[in-house]
Amino acid sequence: QIVLTQSPAIMSASPGEKVTITCSASSSVSYMHWFQQKPGTSPKLWIYSTSNLASGVPARFSGSGSGTSYSLTISRMEAEDAATYYCQQRSSYPWTFGGGTKLEIK
Amino acid sequence: QGQMQQSGAELVKPGASVKLSCKTSGFTFSSSYISWLKQKPGQSLEWIAWIYAGTGGTSYNQKFTGKAQLTVDTSSSTAYMQFSSLTTEDSAIYYCARHWDYWGQGTTLTVSS
Numbered sequence: 001q002i003v004l005t006q007s008p009a010i011m012s013a014s015p016g017e018k019v020t021i022t023c024s025a026s027s028s029v030s031y032m033h034w035f036q037q038k039p040g041t042s043p044k045l046w047i048y049s050t051s052n053l054a055s056g057v058p059a060r061f062s063g064s065g066s067g068t069s070y071s072l073t074i075s076r077m078e079a080e081d082a083a084t085y086y087c088q089q090r091s092s093y094p095w096t097f098g099g100g101t102k103l104e105i106k
Numbered sequence: 107q108g109q110m111q112q113s114g115a116e117l118v119k120p121g122a123s124v125k126l127s128c129k130t131s132g133f134t135f136s137s138s139y140i141s142w143l144k145q146k147p148g149q150s151l152e153w154i155a156w157i158y159a160g161t162g163g164t165s166y167n168q169k170f171t172g173k174a175q176l177t178v179d180t181s182s183s184t185a186y187m188q189f190s191s192l193t194t195e196d197s198a199i200y201y202c203a204r205h206w207d208y209w210g211q212g213t214t215l216t217v218s219s
């Protein structure tokens with residue numbers, strides 16, 4: 001199965017700071033998808049097919065990458081962005097998720 | 107707006123089976139793919155399987171073959187996951203999700219004697 005490795009595992013950012021979360025795949029995938037999850041709630045689709053923002057996601061978020069290397073970027077961190085972000089691949093079965101990046105606000 | 111309402115928390119004994127439900131509304135159930143996922147506290151998500159509600163066609167994570175069985179009832183727009191031969195390792199929160207915009211609130215399954 002394809003293993004997705006996210007880095008960092010935990011990070012904190014100040015309001016207005018640029019944030020980049022990376023997801024490295026053990027084999028090449030066609031697309032990467034990202035989910036946001038806040039404590040005690042269900043995950044939410046955040047970015048799909050590498051770079052498309054899900055409905056309602058602020059424009060300060062963006063996604064990019066190809067092959068085995070993908071990233072999620074927040075241009076300017078806001079308090080509401082504090083959450084855990086997971087990458088997911090659906091190019092190969094079984095579909096797999098990264099270990100998550102917990103993003104905290106400073 | 108689509109909604110997915112999952113059944114309540116379950117406490118079951120090792121070796122038993124349980125059937126979790128996911129009642130949907132607000133979208134066309136019969137043309138939807140629904141996945142079930144597992145999440146242990148403080149851990150990432152694990153994909154179990156998907157079912158296409160229109161035909162009942164399925165695809166399983168090999169890890170859960172024989173452990174999980176997905177079904178649907180199109181008359182009530184409800185998806186089900188039966189989990190058998192439960193062990194303490196199956197204790198987790200289980201989510202259903204309509205690919206991938208609507209999610210249930212999760213069902214906490216606790217396996218304990």
